[in-house]
Amino acid sequence: MSASSDTAPHETAAPRHESTVVLPADLHARPAGKLAQAAGQFSSAVELDHDGRTVNPTGVLAVMALGATAGSTVVVRAEGADAEEAVATLAGLLATAE
Amino acid sequence: MTSSVGIVLVSHSADLALGLRGVAQQIGSDTVPVVAAGGTDDGRIGTSYDLVLEAVRQADQGAGVLVLPDLGSSVLTTRTVLDDHPRDDVRIVDAPFVEGTVAAVVTAAGGADLDTVAHAAEEARHVRKL
Numbered sequence: 001m002s003a004s005s006d007t008a009p010h011e012t013a014a015p016r017h018e019s020t021v022v023l024p025a026d027l028h029a030r031p032a033g034k035l036a037q038a039a040g041q042f043s044s045a046v047e048l049d050h051d052g053r054t055v056n057p058t059g060v061l062a063v064m065a066l067g068a069t070a071g072s073t074v075v076v077r078a079e080g081a082d083a084e085e086a087v088a089t090l091a092g093l094l095a096t097a098e
Numbered sequence: 099m100t101s102s103v104g105i106v107l108v109s110h111s112a113d114l115a116l117g118l119r120g121v122a123q124q125i126g127s128d129t130v131p132v133v134a135a136g137g138t139d140d141g142r143i144g145t146s147y148d149l150v151l152e153a154v155r156q157a158d159q160g161a162g163v164l165v166l167p168d169l170g171s172s173v174l175t176t177r178t179v180l181d182d183h184p185r186d187d188v189r190i191v192d193a194p195f196v197e198g199t200v201a202a203v204v205t206a207a208g209g210a211d212l213d214t215v216a217h218a219a220e221e222a223r224h225v226r227k228l
Contacts, residue, residue, distance in 0.1 A: 033125035033204050040208035059218075060125065060204040061197055061225040 014044070017083040019076050019091040024098075027068040029060075031097035036060035038089055044080025046090065057090060103206040103215045104131040104157025106165040107199060108150055108172040112137035115168075118199055126203030133157040145175040154179065154188055162187035162212030164202055166219060168195045187212060193219035197227075 025031070027050075039046050039057040048057045050072065055062040057076075068074055074094055078086040105122070109115035115136030122132055135153035138144040150165070157163045165180070167173045167190060176190050189212070191198065198219035205218035 029121075029125045029200075033127075033200075033207075036204045037127065037208045040205070040210065058205075058208075059201070059221070059225065061201055061222055061227070065225060065227050067228075 014080050015083045016079045017077070017087040019087045021074050021076065021091050021094040023068055023070050023072055023074060023094060024096070025070050027063065027066060027074070027094070027097065029064055031093065032060050032063040034097075035063055035090060035093050038093055039086070042078065042080070042082045042086035042089075044078040044083040044086045046086055047077045048090075049075040049077065100209065101159035101161045102130045103161045103202075103210065103212050104133065104154075104159055104163040105199065105202055105206065105215075106150065106153045106157050106163060107132065107134050107136070107168075107195075108145060108153075108165060108176050109134070109136040109168040109195070110143050110145060110170075110172060112141060118196060121196070122199045122203040125200050127207035130203050130206045131157045131159055132199075132203060145171045147175055147179055150176055150179045151183065154183075158188070162215075163189075164206075164212060164215050164219065165190045166193055166195060166199050166202065189216060191216045191219045194222050197222035197225065201225075 050066045050068045076090045107115040115134035119132045119134045133153040133156045135149040201222045202219040206215045
């Protein structure tokens with residue numbers, strides 16, 4: 001897992017965070033539902049990358065449609081005031097999905 | 099915790115409505131009121147004005163109710179019920195039955211308002227599953 005934040009000198013950029021998770025299980029309907037509910041609780045813009053596709057994790061159907069399987073890599077990204085917390089929460093859910 | 103938008107599933111089949119309710123609650127949350135109004139009053143395939151009316155009442159926690167019909171007379175029966183009992187916070191939505199329900203329940207579980215839940219259900223039409 002890795003996290004980073006931008007420190008652009010000329011902008012007051014919103015905090016950005018990112019984390020990479022190797023899925024312990026397929027990202028099927030139930031974990032997708034949990035993820036979408038959790039993602040909706042943050043004010044930051046959140047994204048999920050998998051296999052060249054990017055979706056908004058608040059959309060449960062879009063998350064399911066990624067077809068992300070056990071052992072594959074998902075990147076969670078957030079930009080906004082609560083970006084760090086959003087990434088930590090969502091990455092935590094992905095890392096413990098059953 | 100504030101009350102959740104309620105969801106009513108109107109289907110020609112009681113089994114279909116109840117089965118979808120079970121799926122939606124597993125993926126979404128069992129804290130969202132999801133009420134099935136499937137079949138006729140005597141359990142045959144069809145729709146029931148009284149079952150839909152009662153389901154709306156049961157799903158209502160004060161945050162509004164979204165009604166998802168499967169097909170045909172589910173739409174007509176729901177419209178008749180809502181025309182007879184017009185309320186701004188009870189509405190029918192044009193959405194894929196399964197996908198729209200799952201999206202609506204997950205969105206409602208996050209505490210979203212009626213407009214947001216209805217939008218999530220409608221958007222389900224545009225999300226490819228493959």
